Amino acid sequence: MELMEAITQRRSIRKYQDRPxxxxxxxxxxxxxxxxxxxxxxxxxxxxxxxxxAKREQLQxxxxxxxxxxxxxxxxxxxxxxxxxxxxSGYYNEKVTTKFGDWFMxxxxxxxxxxxxAAQDKGLGSVIVGLFDHDAAGxxxxxxxxxxxxxxxxxGYPAQDVKAPKRRPPEEFMRVDSF
Numbered sequence: 001m002e003l004m005e006a007i008t009q010r011r012s013i014r015k016y017q018d019r020p021x022x023x024x025x026x027x028x029x030x031x032x033x034x035x036x037x038x039x040x041x042x043x044x045x046x047x048x049x050x051x052x053x054a055k056r057e058q059l060q061x062x063x064x065x066x067x068x069x070x071x072x073x074x075x076x077x078x079x080x081x082x083x084x085x086x087x088x089s090g091y092y093n094e095k096v097t098t099k100f101g102d103w104f105m106x107x108x109x110x111x112x113x114x115x116x117x118a119a120q121d122k123g124l125g126s127v128i129v130g131l132f133d134h135d136a137a138g139x140x141x142x143x144x145x146x147x148x149x150x151x152x153x154x155x156g157y158p159a160q161d162v163k164a165p166k167r168r169p170p171e172e173f174m175r176v177d178s179f
Contacts, residue, residue: 006120011164013125014072016156021078025122029155032118038107039089045111046083048141058140059152062133069129069154076154078124080115081141084108084148108150115153125158 026049033047050056053074059081060073073079090096090103116126129152137149 001121003117006117008164010116010120011125011162012127013156013158013162014069014127014154015159016072016076016125016154017159019077019157021124021156025124026078028122029115029118032114033111036107036111036114038110039103040092042085042089042107044085044089044104044107046085046147048081048083050079050081050141055140059132059137062136062140063129064131064133067129067131069127069152072127072154073129073152077156078154080153080155081137081149082108082112082115082151082153083138083141083143084150086146086148104148105150112151112153119155123157124155125162126153126155128153
């Protein structure tokens with residue numbers, strides 16, 4: 001699959017076929033995360049693959065009411081919890097160096113995009129879930145201090161096609177030389 005094809009065809013998928021994602025494919029997906037760029041190559045991500053059905057049910061309980069991804073947390077053939085190591089990205093000599101503080105959200109956004117595009121390339125669907133009780137999810141996975149749960153990514157072979165939502169054309173968001 002060509003890169004632009006993966007970018008334009010990737011959708012948020014919440015319903016999956018009852019078909020496992022092989023360990024070999026998971027390894028290829030983790031390679032995509034590994035090669036993601038990060039601040040000063042800090043690679044501040046930690047990825048937890050959650051296979052235990054009981055832990056998945058506990059993670060499902062952390063999802064906010066009305067979140068359309070609630071069922072996907074337990075039904076997806078693969079589930080990844082994306083975590084950040086704090087005070088590393090955006091820091092030099094243990095001091096934050098950016099206006100926005102810790103840079104982990106930027107780096108993990110890139111890592112999630114790499115993960116989801118690699119999944120798309122393998123014929124998998126995914127959705128990045130961010131609306132949940134992050135602290136409670138951290139307890140479920142035994143997250144150590146100095147880390148934050150950022151997102152959960154259920155993944156599997158799509159059970160249905162999802163149409164693309166309307167997109168703003170570049171003419172609406174790109175400017176030259178000034179706002």
